Amino acid sequence: MAAMKPRTGDGPMEVTKEGRSLIMRVPIDGGGRLVVELNAEEAGKLKDCLLTVTD
Numbered sequence: 001m002a003a004m005k006p007r008t009g010d011g012p013m014e015v016t017k018e019g020r021s022l023i024m025r026v027p028i029d030g031g032g033r034l035v036v037e038l039n040a041e042e043a044g045k046l047k048d049c050l051l052t053v054t055d
Helices: 040-054
Strands: 014-018 021-027 033-038
Touching: 033 040
Parallel strands: none
Antiparallel strands: 014 021, 021 033
């Protein structure tokens, strides 16, 4: 039986590039991480949406 690693939400929000995709990892309340795979077009749209609500 393989050792199980604890799941924690500790750590920063991060985005890494894997092939043609961008992988965004966001720590969430209660532990764990939300992992979202985006392409460049989707990331641009997300950026635009975030800029409209943070300005």
